[in-house]
Amino acid sequence: MTDISHASDVITAGADGLAEARAANARQIRNAKISAAVRYVILFGVGLLMLYPLIWLVGASFKTNAEIFANPGFIPQQPTTEGYVKGWETSTPYTFGRFFLNSFLIIIPKVIGTAISCTMVAYGFARFDFPLKKLLFGSVIAILLLPNVVTRIPQYLLFRDLGWLDSFLPLWVPSAFAGDAFFVFMLVQFLRAIPGDMEEAARVDGANSWQTLVFIVVPMLAPALISVCLFQFMWTMNDFLGPLIYISSVDKYPVSLALKLSIDTTEAFEWNRILAMSVLTITPALIVFFMAQKYFIEGLSAGGVKG
Amino acid sequence: MARLQLSKLEKVYGGGFKAVHGIDLDVQEGEFMVLVGPSGCAKSTTLRMIAGLEEVTSGEIRIGDRIVNALPPGKRRIAMVFQNYALYPHMKVRSNLAFGLRLAHVPKPEREAAVQEVARILEIEPLLDRLPKQLSGGQAQRVALGRALIKKPEVFLFDEPLSNLDAKLRASMRVRITDLHKRLKAEGRPSTVVYVTHDQTEAMTMGDRICVMKDGHIMQVATPKELYDRPANLFVAGFIGSPEMNVIDGEIEGTDFRLGGQVISLDEAVLNRMQSKPQEAALGIRPQHMKLSAGNGLTARLRSAEFMGHEVYLHAMLEGKEITTVAGAAEYDALDRSDERIRLTPDLGHAHIFDRQSGRNVSLPLAG
Numbered sequence: 001m002t003d004i005s006h007a008s009d010v011i012t013a014g015a016d017g018l019a020e021a022r023a024a025n026a027r028q029i030r031n032a033k034i035s036a037a038v039r040y041v042i043l044f045g046v047g048l049l050m051l052y053p054l055i056w057l058v059g060a061s062f063k064t065n066a067e068i069f070a071n072p073g074f075i076p077q078q079p080t081t082e083g084y085v086k087g088w089e090t091s092t093p094y095t096f097g098r099f100f101l102n103s104f105l106i107i108i109p110k111v112i113g114t115a116i117s118c119t120m121v122a123y124g125f126a127r128f129d130f131p132l133k134k135l136l137f138g139s140v141i142a143i144l145l146l147p148n149v150v151t152r153i154p155q156y157l158l159f160r161d162l163g164w165l166d167s168f169l170p171l172w173v174p175s176a177f178a179g180d181a182f183f184v185f186m187l188v189q190f191l192r193a194i195p196g197d198m199e200e201a202a203r204v205d206g207a208n209s210w211q212t213l214v215f216i217v218v219p220m221l222a223p224a225l226i227s228v229c230l231f232q233f234m235w236t237m238n239d240f241l242g243p244l245i246y247i248s249s250v251d252k253y254p255v256s257l258a259l260k261l262s263i264d265t266t267e268a269f270e271w272n273r274i275l276a277m278s279v280l281t282i283t284p285a286l287i288v289f290f291m292a293q294k295y296f297i298e299g300l301s302a303g304g305v306k307g
Numbered sequence: 308m309a310r311l312q313l314s315k316l317e318k319v320y321g322g323g324f325k326a327v328h329g330i331d332l333d334v335q336e337g338e339f340m341v342l343v344g345p346s347g348c349a350k351s352t353t354l355r356m357i358a359g360l361e362e363v364t365s366g367e368i369r370i371g372d373r374i375v376n377a378l379p380p381g382k383r384r385i386a387m388v389f390q391n392y393a394l395y396p397h398m399k400v401r402s403n404l405a406f407g408l409r410l411a412h413v414p415k416p417e418r419e420a421a422v423q424e425v426a427r428i429l430e431i432e433p434l435l436d437r438l439p440k441q442l443s444g445g446q447a448q449r450v451a452l453g454r455a456l457i458k459k460p461e462v463f464l465f466d467e468p469l470s471n472l473d474a475k476l477r478a479s480m481r482v483r484i485t486d487l488h489k490r491l492k493a494e495g496r497p498s499t500v501v502y503v504t505h506d507q508t509e510a511m512t513m514g515d516r517i518c519v520m521k522d523g524h525i526m527q528v529a530t531p532k533e534l535y536d537r538p539a540n541l542f543v544a545g546f547i548g549s550p551e552m553n554v555i556d557g558e559i560e561g562t563d564f565r566l567g568g569q570v571i572s573l574d575e576a577v578l579n580r581m582q583s584k585p586q587e588a589a590l591g592i593r594p595q596h597m598k599l600s601a602g603n604g605l606t607a608r609l610r611s612a613e614f615m616g617h618e619v620y621l622h623a624m625l626e627g628k629e630i631t632t633v634a635g636a637a638e639y640d641a642l643d644r645s646d647e648r649i650r651l652t653p654d655l656g657h658a659h660i661f662d663r664q665s666g667r668n669v670s671l672p673l674a675g
Contacts, residue, residue: 141583148484186671195391195393197389197391197393198393198394198395198396200358200360200380200387200389200393200397201389201394202395202406203359203360203379203380203381203386204358204359204360204380204385204386204387204407205381205406205407205410205454205458206380206381206382206407206410206411207381207406207410208379208381209550211410215395216395219395219396219398220396220397222397301484
C-alpha cells in the first residue's frame with residue numbers, strides 16, 4: 001500500500017516532474033514484477049515440498065519392489081503395472097473392486113442420510129422456536145466439542161445389543177439421524193446468514209413448513225449442502241477406526257481396511273502393491289474434490305464468514 | 308375485494324415489550340390504506356400480524372367475514388410485497404410468479420395463462436426467463452408485485468416496497484402502483500390495500516386514507532387532505548407536510564397569543580374554532596402560511612436560506628425557536644437582507660392551536 005501511495009505522490013507532483021514521474025512509475029512496475037517473481041518461486045518451492053510425498057507415491061507405484069528402496073527419485077526407471085495388477089487381485093479371495101464396492105455401500109447411504117437429516121435439524125434450529133431449544137442446541141455444540149473416542153465404547157455396546165456388529169449399519173445409521181454435530185452446526189450457521197424473507201414470502205404464497213424447506217430453503221442451502229456431502233464423502237472414505245471396530249469379515253472390508261490387510265498378511269511386504277492400491281484409494285476423493293472445489297470453498301467460507 | 312378490520316389488536320413480545328397497543332382500524336373494501344409513521348412505530352408489526360407472519364397477542368383480525376387470527380398466511384387470501392423483494396433466487400421469474408399457484412395445484416395451462424396476464428400488466432414479459440439476480444431493482448420490484456397480483460388476493464399488503472429503489476424509480480413505481488389499484492377497481496375487482504411506509508410523500512400521494520402511527524398507537528386516520536389541513540395532534544402536524552409545520556409555544560391571553568416579547572392577535576376565525584383554552588398553548592402554522600411582509604408582523608432573525616428552484620425555504624429564529632417559511636424566488640431576491648431581520652405575518656385562517664400538554668389540536672374543525 002505504501003508503495004502505491006508513494007507512486008501516486010510522485011505522479012501527481014506536477015507537470016514539471018513528468019519525466020521523473022514516468023521513471024518512478026517504470027521503477028514501480030519493475031519492482032512489482034521482481035516481487036511477484038520472488039513470491040511465485042517461494043510458493044512453487046513450498047508447494048513442491050508439500051506435494052512431493054504424493055508425487056513420490058504415484059511414481060513409486062509404478063516401480064518394482066527392488067527399485068523402490070534403491071532409487072529415491074520419483075520417476076521409475078523400468079515402469080511396470082505389476083503393482084496394480086497384483087495389488088488389485090489381493091491375497092484374499094476378493095479383488096480390490098469388492099472393497100471399493102463395500103466402501104461405497106457405506107458412503108452412499110451415509111452421505112445421503114447426512115444431507116437430509118442435517119438439513120432438517122438445522123432448519124429446525126435456525127428457524128423455529130420450540131421448548132428447550134437452547135438446551136438442545138447447547139447439547140449439539142457439546143457433542144461437537146466431545147472427542148469421538150469417548151463415545152466409542154458405549155456405542156459399541158449399543159450396536160452389539162442391536163445385533164449390528166459386522167454390518168455396515170453402525171457406520172452410517174447414526175449419521176443418517178443427524179449424528180454429526182459438525183454438519184448440523186455448519187448448516188445452522190449458513191441458514192442464519194440467509195434472510196428469512198424468502199421463506200416468509202413462500203408462507204404467504206401458501207407453502208407449509210415442509211414445502212418451504214424443500215422448495216425454498218434447500219436450493220438456497222445448496223453450496224453448504226455440497227460441502228457437507230464432500231466432507232462426509234472424504235471423511236468416510238478415509239475412516240479407518242470405524243470399520244476396524246465394527247467389521248470383522250474380510251468380505252465386508254472397505255478400502256481403508258483392505259489396505260491394511262495387504263500389509264498384515266504378507267510376510268515380505270509387496271510395497272509396490274500397497275502403494276498402487278493407495279493411489280487407487282485416494283483417487284475418488286481427489287476426483288470429487290477437484291470437480292467440486294468451487295462449491296467446497298464457497299460452502300466453507302460462507303459458513304465461516306457470514307455466520 | 309374484502310373489508311379488513313382490526314379490533315383491539317395487541318402485540319406483546321416475549322420480553323414483555325408491548326409493540327402494538329390495542330389498535331382499531333377499519334379498511335373499506337377496495338380502499339388504499341397507508342400506514343405511516345417513524346421507524347419503531349409498529350406499522351410493520353401490524354402489517355405482519357395481518358399477514359399472519361407475526362402472532363397476535365390479543366384482539367381480532369377480520370378479512371371479509373372471516374376471523375383470520377388462527378389461519379396460516381397462505382390461507383388468509385392475502386398477498387404481500389416485501390421491502391427487499393424476497394424473490395426466490397433460484398427460480399426464474401416465471402416460476403417465481405407461478406409458485407403460489409403451483410402450491411395451490413392450479414393446472415399448468417391456467418398457471419401459464421395467469422403468468423402471461425400478470426406479465427402483460429406489469430410489462431415484464433421479456434423478463435420471464437431471467438433469474439432474480441439478473442434483474443434491476445425496479446424490475447425485481449415489479450416481479451414481486453406480479454407475484455402478489457397473480458394470486459388475486461382479497462387484501463394486498465405492502466411492506467415499504469419502494470424504499471430500496473432510487474428516488475426517480477420510486478416516483479414512477481408510486482404512480483404504477485396507484486394506477487394499478489385504480490385499474491383493478493375499474494375492471495370490477497377492487498383490491499383492498501394496506502401499504503406501510505415511513506415516507507410521508509408516498510403516504511400522501513398514494514393513500515385513499517392514511518393511518519398515522521406512533522409507538523404502537525394510532526394517532527389519526529384520515530384522508531391525505533384532512534391530515535394536512537386538520538391534524539388531530541402535534542405529532543401528525545409535525546409528521547405530515549414538508550417542510551415541517553412551525554410550532555410556536557406561547558400563551559393565550561384574551562385574544563392575544565404571546566410568544567416572548569411579541570404578540571399575535573388571534574382573530575375571530577381562530578377564536579371561534581377553539582373548543583377549549585389550553586394552559587400551555589402552541590400555535591401551529593405551515594411555512595407557506597407564514598408570509599413575508601414589509602413593516603409589520605413578527606420579527607425573526609434569518610439564519611439560512613435553501614434554494615429549491617421556484618421557491619426558497621427560509622430558516623429563521625423567532626424568539627429562540629427555529630421556524631421555516633417559504634418565499635417565492637423573486638420575493639426572496641427582493642427581500643432586504645441587510646440587517647438579517649425578516650418580518651412575518653401568519654395567515655391565521657390556516658393556523659392551529661394545540662394544547663402543549665396533551666398535544667391535541669383544540670382548534671378543529673378548520674373552516675375551508
